[in-house]
Amino acid sequence: MATPVLRALVTRPLEEAEGLAAALATRGVEALVEPLIEVRFPPPQALDLATVQAVLCTSANGVRALARATSERGVTLLAVGDATASRAREEGFAAVESAGGDVGDLARLAVTRLRPQQGPLLHVAGNVVAGDLAGLLRAQGFTVGRRVLYEAQAAAALSPAAVDNLRAGAVSIALFFSPRTATIFARLAGNAGVAQRCAKITAVSISAAADAALGTLPWRDRRVAERPNQQALLDRVDGILGEARGIG
16 A cells, blocks of 8 residues: 655745755655745846945845845855755855844844844844844834845735645645735635645644734644744654654
């Protein structure tokens, strides 16, 4: 008898989903990539960083947008997590440090590494911002500007492939990396008439906030990563796989 295929719904934007899909494949899990947010980069406007003490990036897309807007690669760049930091290094930025967590961790890193009197900070962001990074830092005396360099637009509907797999009960795990994508999925699953199919799926979220956005759906189980990063989320997946395969 053939071993049933373990399939995970991956809701990340396409470029970020590629690495995650590869990581899942090494675990014997097939990724069903269903981007719920489309990232668009408008024509870049010149960005002058001459007076900026450091740039703060809360996503890999912010790094990509920054790289399009400036040729400067020596600026201090503080990244929210390891994936964002890795993207910054790939884009050629030389002075990169990762907060290894969420917006709160990034604010704490900035307070530790930087000084208000040494110049303003620039938060490179999209049209939708999670958390109040600028507010946290202004409370510590920093001057913080924000530049919107990309747009993250919600999907209008689930793809036929996603709907078919959900209806067939072919998805075992669903992965969510932000409250916004979790909220979009809950809405689109309802619109497609597949919300009740979630009763056979374990949802794994990168944060408690993302998990909370899934509360309207009847999941088989819900798990939350111990830290807000991809590796911690994959650790949760490993635990689920161990249970399913009778390991441990």
